[in-house]
Amino acid sequence: MHLIKLSAAAALATTLALSMAMSGEAHAQAAAGPVKVGFMLPYTGTYASLGNMIEAGFKLYVQEQGGKLGGREIQYFKVDDESEPSKATDNVNKLIKRDQVDVLVGTVHSGVALGMAKAAKESNTLMIVPNAGADAITGPLCSPNIVRSSFSNWQPGYSTGVVVAQKGHKRAMTITWNYAAGSETVKGFTEAFEKAGGKVVKDLNLPFPNVEFQALLTEIAAQKPDAVFAFFAGGGAVKFVKDYAAAGLNKTIPLYGSGFLTDGTLEAQGAAAQGLQTTLHYADNLDTPRNNAFRKSFALAYKANADVYAVQGYDAAQILAAGLTAVKGDLTKREALTTAMHKTTVDSPRGKFTLSAAGNPVQDMYLREAKGPNNEFKSIAVKALADPARGCKL
Ligand code: BEZ
Numbered sequence: 001m002h003l004i005k006l007s008a009a010a011a012l013a014t015t016l017a018l019s020m021a022m023s024g025e026a027h028a029q030a031a032a033g034p035v036k037v038g039f040m041l042p043y044t045g046t047y048a049s050l051g052n053m054i055e056a057g058f059k060l061y062v063q064e065q066g067g068k069l070g071g072r073e074i075q076y077f078k079v080d081d082e083s084e085p086s087k088a089t090d091n092v093n094k095l096i097k098r099d100q101v102d103v104l105v106g107t108v109h110s111g112v113a114l115g116m117a118k119a120a121k122e123s124n125t126l127m128i129v130p131n132a133g134a135d136a137i138t139g140p141l142c143s144p145n146i147v148r149s150s151f152s153n154w155q156p157g158y159s160t161g162v163v164v165a166q167k168g169h170k171r172a173m174t175i176t177w178n179y180a181a182g183s184e185t186v187k188g189f190t191e192a193f194e195k196a197g198g199k200v201v202k203d204l205n206l207p208f209p210n211v212e213f214q215a216l217l218t219e220i221a222a223q224k225p226d227a228v229f230a231f232f233a234g235g236g237a238v239k240f241v242k243d244y245a246a247a248g249l250n251k252t253i254p255l256y257g258s259g260f261l262t263d264g265t266l267e268a269q270g271a272a273a274q275g276l277q278t279t280l281h282y283a284d285n286l287d288t289p290r291n292n293a294f295r296k297s298f299a300l301a302y303k304a305n306a307d308v309y310a311v312q313g314y315d316a317a318q319i320l321a322a323g324l325t326a327v328k329g330d331l332t333k334r335e336a337l338t339t340a341m342h343k344t345t346v347d348s349p350r351g352k353f354t355l356s357a358a359g360n361p362v363q364d365m366y367l368r369e370a371k372g373p374n375n376e377f378k379s380i381a382v383k384a385l386a387d388p389a390r391g392c393k394l
Pocket of ligand 1: 108109110111131132133181260
């Protein structure tokens with residue numbers, strides 16, 4: 001009797017302790033409130049449409065999960081970074097210090113992203129890069145709290161260099177904006193093209209976001225290379241492709257580019273872009289159940305066609321979901337959270353991909369051709385291309 005009494009008391013104590021622990025956990029969850037996501041993206045200027053597509057893609061994935069990731073509601077904060085590197089530190093601190101976000105999602109412009117990454121590293125804030133390719137982010141600036149859902153600038157440059165050499169071109173010129181994305185993409189192109197026996201005879205550039213291309217187009221016409229490689233994106237890409245055709249160069253010197261040259265821009269570029277071949281980690285018409293479902297869902301939600309930027313935003317949310325799910329929404333379990341983010345296999349509309357140790361996608365690069373409103377898949381240019389992560393020490 002005495003024993004039974006004791007064990008009953010013990011059972012009661014255990015039940016009480018358990019229910020207290022559970023209600024404590026529930027209270028902690030409630031007290032924690034929503035996970036705060038801070039979008040730092042360009043909402044004005046030449047990259048505005050890219051920023052909007054990234055945000056749309058991210059929110060679409062969250063909506064598809066019923067508005068929660070890892071059991072937590074998501075609350076959004078926004079800063080327009082204007083693609084202006086000189087304002088990057090002030091802007092990112094609005095999210096880190098003023099809004100005290102849990103996760104930074106940004107940005108598009110490599111120069112701005114470098115400022116963000118430094119602030120994220122110093123403050124140990126989680127950061128997911130949904131576009132900017134700055135090589136240093138998954139190179140010398142690599143950090144367990146920073147991952148990318150997009151690409152490094154080297155990747156699409158390199159894969160286009162492979163393709164242009166395979167087509168038999170020997171002398172190429174390059175043209176781009178004079179900032180990290182332009183120079184690093186051109187470097188990747190040159191590395192692959194020259195390794196395969198080609199020669200880059202001249203690099204042309206102009207300051208970002210200038211679109212006064214005339215003098216440079218005149219120089220291309222005078223040099224008569226076998227091919228031209230260009231990195232431009234957004235509004236600048238629209239103007240460049242139209243100017244290239246208006247100068248008649250599309251009839252004599254084939255133009256290639258990393259896929260940003262024609263992604264999200266085809267409608268505005270009209271006939272001037274038709275037939276252009278580019279390489280990128282996405283093609284609109286990838287005929288897989290995953291891509292078809294994504295494009296349908298995006299079109300239904302936004303009455304617009306998805307592009308690569310929407311895919312990168314969507315996948316940024318998938319990477320965050322992997323981390324939050326692993327820790328059941330408990331952001332204090334930081335190491336388990338970031339490990340799960342790094343180890344996830346992302347079931348992307350582009351095809352499944354993993355992240356390198358440096359946090360950059362290891363992914364297939366596609367050769368695409370602009371046809372009507374789509375960048376259509378032609379072939380795999382380079383399979384499972386991993387950025388070399390030069391200078392990354394973890
Ligand atoms: C960049 O600055 O990294 C970038 C901008 C637009 C498209 C691709 C890359």
